[in-house]
Amino acid sequence: MKTTAYQQAFILHFGEMGSRWGINRTIGQIYALLYISPRPLNAEQITEALGISRSNTSMAMKELSAWQLVRVQHLPDDRRDYFTAPDDVWEIFRTLVAERRRREIEPTASMLRGALVSPPEQGDDAHAAKKLAEMLELIELVTGWLDDVSDLDQRTATQLMKLGGGVQKLLGAGRRKKAGKASKNRA
């Protein structure tokens, strides 16, 4: 597996962004490679294309599998594992959102629920409990909404996104926070 300069640029960018996204460089690069690859790749091809160690590839694939971001398939008369990223970028997006929610939001929501079972009623603790409740309310609103939206088919979701702030008209009562500039009904 050799990569073209065009592919390299994309792969290296994902590697660099990896740290900002809370994944490591290797994983970012591998996912970029799989995403643009027109065919499934096996671990050896990935290792060679990126110039990393075979064991590093193995660990990265394990991590990507845990995130549900890759699929494994097999070719006839070849017992190696071949990996692909889902074709549909929307599906990838939904998976990312769901997994980040599970790992980064749920533990906090759960902690907050626990802290609010019998909230303190006096002093600074009472104030803290109030803030905790506000945070939990926001989290539940946003994650509940994500639940609903992830149940929409892509076409409806796209329509909803394109509608953007125009939703206020449908809702009737909404008022703009700031004047002007916001787009409506993007092409």
Added chain:
Amino acid sequence: MKTTAYQQAFILHFGEMGSRWGINRTIGQIYALLYISPRPLNAEQITEALGISRSNTSMAMKELSAWQLVRVQHLPDDRRDYFTAPDDVWEIFRTLVAERRRREIEPTASMLRGALVSPPEQGDDAHAAKKLAEMLELIELVTGWLDDVSDLDQRTATQLMKLGGGVQKLLGAGRRKKAGKASKNRA
């Protein structure tokens, strides 16, 4: 500044989650402390409450300021800086979304635009370019939508969120991806 056990639990949780959120423990703890504090705190109070070094506090505040997540104010006859988190959890949320977008999404969007100025038209590079275009389209759709929604006032945004998947009715044509279970018009 001493913290109660109730406050400690929240602060420590944020510290632990910090690494998952791509910030460090100190910053997570400080933000938790400020968020639940009923009054502004100066660097010395933060240092003492969390048992960290004064210089660590200084660097963390710099980082939080860069994220626009804290405000500085002053008290009469006291020249120390006093820090607060915004009162409104929605405002914090909007800031987080905006900053993550700026740091984690925009650089990629910009790279993709560059790679698509004169896209290759043959071979695997052409396929790669197609995938890049799909990714950019998704990014622009989602970030454009975020722009619009962040212009809505909180009341409208809340209404929109509560509507959830019910939006399909307003849009008319949407079809459910999966049957059943999704909530509509959450309380």
Added chain:
DNA sequence: GTATAATTTCAACAATTACTGAAAAGACTG
């Protein structure tokens, strides 16, 4: 100006996270 208070910088050190090579484990073939 000098003295004092508050904050920031930064080099050294600590802790954590990432990567590798070698060895072990697993999977299939004949």
Added chain:
DNA sequence: CAGTCTTTTCAGTAATTGTTGAAATTATAC
């Protein structure tokens, strides 16, 4: 089952990131 191919594990090391104390800087007061 022995032999071969493939994947995984893991201890050691490299690289990165986080934290500190001491010194430098900035701001204010006298």
